[in-house]
Amino acid sequence: MSKLDAKIPEGPLADKWTNHKNKINLVNPANKRHIDVIVIGTGLAGASAAATLAELGYNVKAFAFQDSPRRAHSIAAQGGINAAKNYQSDGDSVYRLFYDTIKGGDYRSREANVYRLAEVSTSIIDQCVAQGVPFAREYGGLLDNRSFGGVLVSRTFYAKGQTGQQLLLGAYSALSRQISKGKVEMYNRHEMMDIVIVDGKARGVIVRDLITGELERHSAHAVVLASGGYGNVFFLSTNAMGSNVTAAWKAYRRGAFMANPSFTQIHPTCIPVSGDHQSKLTLMSESLRNDGRIWVPKKKEDAEKLQQKRIKPTEIPEEDRDYYLERRYPAFGNLVPRDVASRAAKERCDAGYGVNPTSQAVYLDFADAIMRYGRTEAHVKGIHNPSDDQVRELGKKVIEAKYGNLFQMYEKIQDENPYETPMMIYPAVHYTMGGLWVDYNLMTTVPGLYALGECNFSDHGANRLGASALMQGLADGYFVIPYTIGDYLANDIRTGPISTESQEFEEAEKFVSDQIKHFVNNNGEKSVDYYHKKLGKIMWDKVGMSRSEEGLKAAINEIRALREEFWKNVRVPGSDTGLNTELEKAIRVSDFLELGELMAMDALDRTESCGGHFREESQTPEGEALRKDETFSFVSAYEHKENDPGKSELHKEPLTFENVEVKQRSYK
Amino acid sequence: MKLHLKIWRQNGPQDKGKMVDYDINDVSPDMSFLEMLDVLNESLVAKNEEPIAFDHDCREGICGTCSLFINGEAHGPDRAVTTCQLHMRKFKDGDTIYIEPWRAKAFPVIKDLMVDRSAFDRIIQAGGYVSVNTSGNTLDANAIPIPKHDADRSFDAAACIGCGACVATCKNASAMLFVSAKVSQFSLLPQGKVEAKQRALNMVKQMDEEGFGNCTNTGACEVECPKEISLENIARLNREYLSAALVE
Structure with missing residues (x-):
C-alpha cells in the first residue's frame, strides 16, 4: 500500500468539494479560541490564510522574513489572476478553466484539486472587489479581462501590470485588520529554521529573529507553510533575493514528502542577462504576449550583425523576420504556454539566431500593435486619413495605458525605449510547480503540517499557466485551508496549549x-x-x-x-x-x-x-x-532518508483522469 | 568606472554611527546600484569584514524594501524609480557618492542602512482596510459598476509601495503622502466609502502617535516618490479628515 493517500472525496468531480465540506468536522467558535495555528510566510497564500483563520477565531501567529508582511514576493506578480467568471461570454466555464489547467500542466496534476481551484476562482474576484482591490475596468464600469498563454478565452482580471501587488495589499489589509484585533500576532524579520514534530504531529517551529539573532520556540496545534517557491536554487531567477526553500526543506527533512521537485517553470519573457555582476532577473509580464510579436531574423547574417550591434532591428524588413511562434503554432501563436515559448526561444538562439551580443535574446515587438490600436483610436476620434505618425502616437498611448509600468521598467534596466525599438527577452527561471506533497486537504505527509501556494505541488502539474499562481495562492488561503484545517483541529479541542519545553523543541x-x-x-x-x-x-x-x-x-x-x-x-x-x-x-x-x-x-x-x-x-x-x-502518469514524492538527499526514497502517486481525455498537448 | 563611496555605518540602534569611505573599481554602467553594493560587499567579505547591511528584496521596484538616500535624494538621482532600479549609468567615472539610510524619528536605524518602518504597518492596522470578512460570500464582483475614472485613480493611489521615500524626503518627516494614498484608494471606491471618515481619523491619529511630522505642502514627497503618487491624495485626505472631524 502506498504511503500516499490523496484523500480525494467520493462523487462526481463537480460535487466533490461541496460534498467534502458538508462531511468534514468543524470546530465550534468557543473552541477555536483555544487553538493556535502558525503560518509561515505572508504572501498571497500565507496572508489570506492567516487573516481568514484569525477571522474564524483561531489564534494565529504569522512569520515573515521581510520587514513587513506586505513585502512578500507575491507582490511582484504582474499580469493577472484567472477566474471562470465568463464575464466576456466567450465560452468560459469552471470546466474549461479546469480543463485548460490540466492540459496546460501536461496531465501531471490531480483532477480533483484542479477542479476545486477552478470552482472557487470566481469567489476570489468577488472577495477582492469587496476588499477594495482596484482591478482594471471598462468604460461601462464593469471589470475588464485579458488573455493569457495556453487558453482561448479572456478570463484574466488585472490591475495594470501590478496585479500581484494589488491582491497582496488586499490580503495584507485583511491581515492587518486581524492584527489590530489581536487575533494575529505578527512576527516580521523572523525566519523559520525548523519544524518541531511531537508525537508524529507538527506542533511548532524554531524561528530566528533576524535582528537579534536569537532563536525562538513557538508552539501550535497546526503549522501552515506558505513559504513560496525555490527558483533561487538557480541563483539567477525572477524571485526576490530573499526567496528561499528553507522552510519547505526543513519540513522535508522532518518527514514531509517533496513532490515533483524537478518541475520548474522557465518564463519566456524576461530581460536578458547583462553581465557577471547580475543579481537577479526581471520578468516582463506574459500579458505582453497579447500584443507583442516574438521574432528573430530569418537570415543568420542578420542575426550576426545584430549580435555585433552593426544594424538595428527596425532595419530588418518584414519578409526577413521569423515570427517563429506564429510559424510553428498557428492556432495559439504568441500565446502558447510558457514552457513551449521558452523552448522555442532557446531553440532559435542555440541555432545562432539570437539578437544581442550574448546571442541569448529574441525580440518582442509592439510595432504592429501600436499601429493597430492607433488606427482604432483614430477611428473612434473621427480622424479621417490620419498620417502614420498620428496613428503611431495614438497607438503608443493605448499601449502605455495597458503596459506603461512594464515599459518603464524595461527602459530603466535596458536603457532602450521599447515604444521605438523591440524589447529583447530571454527565458528565465520563474516558478516552481514542484513542492511539498499535499493531499486534497493541503496537508503534507506530516499530520498537522499544511502547505499552501507555491510551496506545495498541487495544482499546476508540469507547467503552470499564466495568471494561475495568484489564483492558487488566494484559493488555498481564503477558501480551502479554512475548511480543511478544521477537520484536523476538531481532534485538538481538548489538547490545551502545547509546551515549548519538551525534548523535541x-x-x-x-x-x-x-x-x-x-x-x-x-x-x-x-x-x-x-x-x-x-x-x-x-x-x-x-x-x-x-x-x-x-x-x-x-x-x-x-x-x-x-x-x-x-x-x-x-x-x-x-x-x-x-x-x-x-x-x-x-x-x-x-x-x-x-x-x-x-x-x-x-x-x-x-x-x-x-x-x-x-x-x-x-x-x-x-x-x-x-x-x-503509460510509464509516467504519476506524482513523484520523495521521502528524506539517512540525512542525505541522494538516499531519498521515491514514492509514486498514480494520476487517473476520469473527466478529461489525455492526449499529447498540441498548440498548433 | 571608479567611484568613491561614503557610506553610513552604524552597528545597531544605540551606536552613534559615522560615514565610512570606500573606493570601488570596475563598476559597469549596466549594474544596478544594489549590484554595485553587492560587489563592494563581496570585497568586504573577502577581507573578512562585515558587509554593509541594507534592505532589499524583489529588485524590480515593487516590494518597497530598498530604501537608500543617495547624494541627498531618496532612491537617488533618477525619477520614478526605486534604488534597486537605479542603474550606475546615472553616475560618472570618478564620482563621489554619499549613501545614507532614511532619516526620520519614526524610522529608527537598525543597522547601517537598514531602518525600522513598522510604523507604516501600524498605520495600516489602524484602518487601512475595508472591514469585510474573507469568506467570499459577498456580492458578485460586477454587481456595483465603478466609473473607470474612479477605478483608475484608486489604482494610482494604491500603487504606493510603502517604501518611506516620502517620509525620508520631507523636511518634517511627514507620512501624509503614504497615509493619503491608502485613504484615497478606498474613498474613491464604493466599497471603501462606507468607512471613509472613520478610516481617515484613525489612520491620522496613528500617524501622529508614531512621531511623523506635519505636512507643510512643500511637495518634495511627490517629486521623490518612486511610484509618482500624486499630492492630490493629500488634499483628498485633508477633505476626508476635516469633514470627519467636524462630525466628531
Missing part, C-alpha cells in the same frame, strides 16, 4: 544553533554567493530548460562535491548575535545545495518530457516534448 533548537555555530566559526575562504553562483550555473546548464541523462548524472556529482566544499570552506563574517545577512544567506544556500541534488535526481528518474521538464531523449521528430503516459 530542545533538540530542534540545538540542531539549528549547531548549524549556525558551524557557519560563524568556519573561517573558510569563499563567500556564500560564490557557492550559490556555482550551484546556479550547474542547475541552469544541466537541470534547466533542457535535460539529459548525461548532464543530470554529472550535475548530481558536481552538486555533491560543491556541497561538501561549501560546508568546509564557506566564510561567514560576523557572529551569531545581531543582524548578520551573510549568515542568513549561508543557511538558505545550505538547503539549496541539498535541494539541487534532489531536483536533478527527479529529472533523471523521469525519462519522459512533460511541461517544463524536457528530456532530450524524449522528443518527437519535430522537436516537441514527448510525454510517456
Whole structure:
C-alpha cells in the first residue's frame, strides 16, 4: 500500500468539494479560541490564510522574513489572476478553466484539486472587489479581462501590470485588520529554521529573529507553510533575493514528502542577462504576449550583425523576420504556454539566431500593435486619413495605458525605449510547480503540517499557466485551508496549549544553533554567493530548460562535491548575535545545495518530457516534448532518508483522469 | 568606472554611527546600484569584514524594501524609480557618492542602512482596510459598476509601495503622502466609502502617535516618490479628515 493517500472525496468531480465540506468536522467558535495555528510566510497564500483563520477565531501567529508582511514576493506578480467568471461570454466555464489547467500542466496534476481551484476562482474576484482591490475596468464600469498563454478565452482580471501587488495589499489589509484585533500576532524579520514534530504531529517551529539573532520556540496545534517557491536554487531567477526553500526543506527533512521537485517553470519573457555582476532577473509580464510579436531574423547574417550591434532591428524588413511562434503554432501563436515559448526561444538562439551580443535574446515587438490600436483610436476620434505618425502616437498611448509600468521598467534596466525599438527577452527561471506533497486537504505527509501556494505541488502539474499562481495562492488561503484545517483541529479541542519545553523543541533548537555555530566559526575562504553562483550555473546548464541523462548524472556529482566544499570552506563574517545577512544567506544556500541534488535526481528518474521538464531523449521528430503516459502518469514524492538527499526514497502517486481525455498537448 | 563611496555605518540602534569611505573599481554602467553594493560587499567579505547591511528584496521596484538616500535624494538621482532600479549609468567615472539610510524619528536605524518602518504597518492596522470578512460570500464582483475614472485613480493611489521615500524626503518627516494614498484608494471606491471618515481619523491619529511630522505642502514627497503618487491624495485626505472631524 502506498504511503500516499490523496484523500480525494467520493462523487462526481463537480460535487466533490461541496460534498467534502458538508462531511468534514468543524470546530465550534468557543473552541477555536483555544487553538493556535502558525503560518509561515505572508504572501498571497500565507496572508489570506492567516487573516481568514484569525477571522474564524483561531489564534494565529504569522512569520515573515521581510520587514513587513506586505513585502512578500507575491507582490511582484504582474499580469493577472484567472477566474471562470465568463464575464466576456466567450465560452468560459469552471470546466474549461479546469480543463485548460490540466492540459496546460501536461496531465501531471490531480483532477480533483484542479477542479476545486477552478470552482472557487470566481469567489476570489468577488472577495477582492469587496476588499477594495482596484482591478482594471471598462468604460461601462464593469471589470475588464485579458488573455493569457495556453487558453482561448479572456478570463484574466488585472490591475495594470501590478496585479500581484494589488491582491497582496488586499490580503495584507485583511491581515492587518486581524492584527489590530489581536487575533494575529505578527512576527516580521523572523525566519523559520525548523519544524518541531511531537508525537508524529507538527506542533511548532524554531524561528530566528533576524535582528537579534536569537532563536525562538513557538508552539501550535497546526503549522501552515506558505513559504513560496525555490527558483533561487538557480541563483539567477525572477524571485526576490530573499526567496528561499528553507522552510519547505526543513519540513522535508522532518518527514514531509517533496513532490515533483524537478518541475520548474522557465518564463519566456524576461530581460536578458547583462553581465557577471547580475543579481537577479526581471520578468516582463506574459500579458505582453497579447500584443507583442516574438521574432528573430530569418537570415543568420542578420542575426550576426545584430549580435555585433552593426544594424538595428527596425532595419530588418518584414519578409526577413521569423515570427517563429506564429510559424510553428498557428492556432495559439504568441500565446502558447510558457514552457513551449521558452523552448522555442532557446531553440532559435542555440541555432545562432539570437539578437544581442550574448546571442541569448529574441525580440518582442509592439510595432504592429501600436499601429493597430492607433488606427482604432483614430477611428473612434473621427480622424479621417490620419498620417502614420498620428496613428503611431495614438497607438503608443493605448499601449502605455495597458503596459506603461512594464515599459518603464524595461527602459530603466535596458536603457532602450521599447515604444521605438523591440524589447529583447530571454527565458528565465520563474516558478516552481514542484513542492511539498499535499493531499486534497493541503496537508503534507506530516499530520498537522499544511502547505499552501507555491510551496506545495498541487495544482499546476508540469507547467503552470499564466495568471494561475495568484489564483492558487488566494484559493488555498481564503477558501480551502479554512475548511480543511478544521477537520484536523476538531481532534485538538481538548489538547490545551502545547509546551515549548519538551525534548523535541530542545533538540530542534540545538540542531539549528549547531548549524549556525558551524557557519560563524568556519573561517573558510569563499563567500556564500560564490557557492550559490556555482550551484546556479550547474542547475541552469544541466537541470534547466533542457535535460539529459548525461548532464543530470554529472550535475548530481558536481552538486555533491560543491556541497561538501561549501560546508568546509564557506566564510561567514560576523557572529551569531545581531543582524548578520551573510549568515542568513549561508543557511538558505545550505538547503539549496541539498535541494539541487534532489531536483536533478527527479529529472533523471523521469525519462519522459512533460511541461517544463524536457528530456532530450524524449522528443518527437519535430522537436516537441514527448510525454510517456503509460510509464509516467504519476506524482513523484520523495521521502528524506539517512540525512542525505541522494538516499531519498521515491514514492509514486498514480494520476487517473476520469473527466478529461489525455492526449499529447498540441498548440498548433 | 571608479567611484568613491561614503557610506553610513552604524552597528545597531544605540551606536552613534559615522560615514565610512570606500573606493570601488570596475563598476559597469549596466549594474544596478544594489549590484554595485553587492560587489563592494563581496570585497568586504573577502577581507573578512562585515558587509554593509541594507534592505532589499524583489529588485524590480515593487516590494518597497530598498530604501537608500543617495547624494541627498531618496532612491537617488533618477525619477520614478526605486534604488534597486537605479542603474550606475546615472553616475560618472570618478564620482563621489554619499549613501545614507532614511532619516526620520519614526524610522529608527537598525543597522547601517537598514531602518525600522513598522510604523507604516501600524498605520495600516489602524484602518487601512475595508472591514469585510474573507469568506467570499459577498456580492458578485460586477454587481456595483465603478466609473473607470474612479477605478483608475484608486489604482494610482494604491500603487504606493510603502517604501518611506516620502517620509525620508520631507523636511518634517511627514507620512501624509503614504497615509493619503491608502485613504484615497478606498474613498474613491464604493466599497471603501462606507468607512471613509472613520478610516481617515484613525489612520491620522496613528500617524501622529508614531512621531511623523506635519505636512507643510512643500511637495518634495511627490517629486521623490518612486511610484509618482500624486499630492492630490493629500488634499483628498485633508477633505476626508476635516469633514470627519467636524462630525466628531
